[in-house]
Amino acid sequence: MSKDQTIGEALRARGVSRRGFLKFCAATASMMALPPSMVPMIAEALEKARRPSVIWLSFQECTGCTESLTRSHSPTVEGLIFDTISLDYHHTLMAASGTHAEAARKAAMKENEGKYILVVDGSIPTKDPAFSTIAGISNVDMLQEVAAGAAAIVSVGTCAAFGGIPHAKPNPTGAMPVSELVKDKPIINVPGCPPIPVVITGVLAQYLTFGAIPELDELGRPLAFYGKSIHDRCYRRPFYDKGLFAETFDDEGAKKGWCLYKLGCKGPITYNACATTKWNEGTSFPIESGHPCLGCSEPDFWDGGGFYKAISTPTADISRTAVFAIGAGAAAGVALGALNRAKKKRLEKEHKKVGVDDLEKGG
Amino acid sequence: MNTPTPAGCNAEPGNVATGNVIPLLHEIRHALQALLDDGQETVIDLRSIPLGPGEEARIEAQLGRGEVQVQLTALGPSELVETRFPGVWLVTHCNNDGEVIGKFVEICAIPSLVTAQTADIRAGLVELNAQLN
Amino acid sequence: MSEPELLIWIRGPALQIATVIFLLGVVVRIFEILVLGRKPNLAEARGSAVAGGLRTVFARSIPDRGTLQRSTFNLVAGYIFHTGIFITLLFFAPHILLFQDTLGLSWPSLPTQVIDATTVVTIIALLAVLVHRVAHRVMRYLSRFQDYLVWLVTILPMVTGYLAFHRIGLTPQHLITIHIASVELLMVVFPFTKLMHAFTLFFARYYNGAMAGYKGVNS
Secondary structure, three states: OOOOOEHHHHHHHOOOOHHHHHHHHHHHHHHOOOOHHHHHHHHHHHHHOEOOEEEEEEOEOOOHHHHHHHOOOOOOHHHHHHHHOEEEEEOOOOOOOHHHHHHHHHHHHHHOOOOEEEEEEOEEEOOOHHHOEEOOEEHHHHHHHHHHOEEEEEEEHHHHHHOOHHHOOOOOOOEEOHHHHOOOOOEEEEOOOOOOHHHHHHHHHHHHHHOOOOOEOOOOOEHHHHOOEHHHHOOOHHHHHHOOEOOOOOOHHHHOOOEOHHHOOOHHHOEOOOOOOOEOOOOEOOOOOOOOOOOOOOOOHHHOOOOOOOOOOOOOOHHHHHHHHHHHHHHHHHHHHHHHHHHHHHHHHHOOOOOHHHHHHHO | OOOOOOOOOOOOOOOOOOOOHHHHHHHHHHHHHHHHHHOOOEEEEHHHOOOOOOHHHHHHHHHOOOOOEEEEEOOOEEEEEEOOOOOEEEEEEEOOOOOEEEEEEEEOOOOOOOOOOHHHHHHHHHHHHHHHO | OOHHHHHHHHHOHHHHHHHHHHHHHHHHHHHHHHHHOOOOOOOOOOOOHHHHHHHHHHHOOOOOHHHHHHOHHHHHHHHHHHHHHHHHHHHOHHHHHHHHHHHOOOOOOOOHHHHHHHHHHHHHHHHHHHHHHHHOHHHHHHOOHHHHHHHHHHHHHHHHHHHHHHOOOOOHHHHHHHHHHHHHHHHHHHHHOHHHHHHHHHHHHHHHHHHHHHHOOOO
16 A cells, blocks of 8 residues: 555555445444544544554563454454554564564654654563663663654553553563653553553544544543543442442352452452453453453552452551561560559659648648 | 354343443434434444443344344445334444444434445446446 | 552552551550559458459440430430441441451451441531530530541541542542541551540450459449
């Protein structure tokens, strides 16, 4: 496909009728969590939008985000969106490697300077740049180099958005999220471990359609997908409100689909689209399959106390602290008590007895 | 095509209610009245409403099937079905793998996707001209 | 610190600090009382001190008629909010999980609507108690800064807990963080204030009962 084609032209060239294009726009609007009334506007915007160049950098990651996005190989809406962008560099997906791949990257950067979208997955190690390198270039350097000419940055996955699993205690590599290393470019965080595939493409689609960053929350996440907590959209909410909880994974409550709070569900403090958009094209999401929410789209969810420990439990070992405190208190109490007794005896000894004569004399 | 049922789900279908089925039917009722009064068309995205397992099937059962079923093949199959309430259409879009990519309730005389699009008519005329010349 | 990181800290190191201050403080004060002991009574015992002491610990939970008549409001409102606090603290499912995690003990919970209603009643009773303290001449005269402080740190967990459960006002993470922080505030203030009555009341009742029982009378 030619780079100068608009998305509308690119689709028509692939034999997609206008009907097909409108169906595509309706599905895209749904994917972007936009109301159906916006479909004509989306159709008009996509018709005219130019195919942007996308450079995808993978740093300290498990490739799960790329896998989540590319699981299906036949044309899906996600696939179409992906095809209409010009993915100029992705070292898992692209055929080239080594010097050719790096040359492709540099060429794309030069040709589209100031206009390309930089997509990052994986966190960036900072303790020693050698911990993660691509073609001999450290992640830190590559990020700064590519970010300099980007129009916008999309941090895909919790690792790129918040540090993710490498950032978990004790963070041996000094892993940092993109937003802590790049301060002068607009950054969209699309967290999740992995993020829901339609959320990734939905955000890209929003950028294509509106040519601007969508509305973000305080953690830089698009409000369209991360504006509501899992808890507020969970179909098991009536059970939470009534206090009916599953105690184990296979008891009567679990079989009846009761709330998973006691099994460690982090739904009340997690923002993501899982409860409405769901996974696998709307099949289900963890809670619906009987597993408590991990809170994977929130920072430091790995250090949140444990996946199977409820939100009301501490994240530190309080029992040990308590035993220490009681022991120290007992020791201190005995010591202070002994001091008090000694003081009492001393005062008793020093106490001058006052007799009637003393009183009469001076008063 | 079938709506994929939740796989490996411990809850019995239809056992949990989000309470969104009745409000949705009310919304459809209001939209239908608006269609009758001043021709206003409404599209409701079923994917934007949290529904428990089995509730989507329950809504479809309530709406039923009417006199018209339209099969559309563009970027995968789609079905546009008039429910037993004329003017209320259930539109299901699938991709080439048969996976559902969009589900809508459209309250209108006929969903816009059924009518032939001007650009397509023009393209077809060009092809017909080429074939006859 | 972002909201999620603050919540993790409140549930972790902050809670550890509060626990240390609370337990160390309470245990020190109890041991001080015990080690100081009571003056030995050199008279011959006419009855059992222990029996008298234990009896009084339980008997004083029921107010005598005179006190009930003279301080009806304080007694009734006091019983209501104390009972309410115990019910919400001990029988709300997420709290029981906390105790299970730290103490290894667990017990059945009450339905959430019951806890919800109890919280509202308790908050009303606490507000009534404050109004009474300010409006009643004698109460107002006797009240010091500590009385108001103790009232505040008691009502805050109730109010913040209610708001956190119903997700009113701020983001859910902030609400839960504030609720846990309010409990930690209560824990930190506890050993330095009249809140120690939660433990010392048993000593007070026992000593009174023991003195009387030794003399062969009921206290």
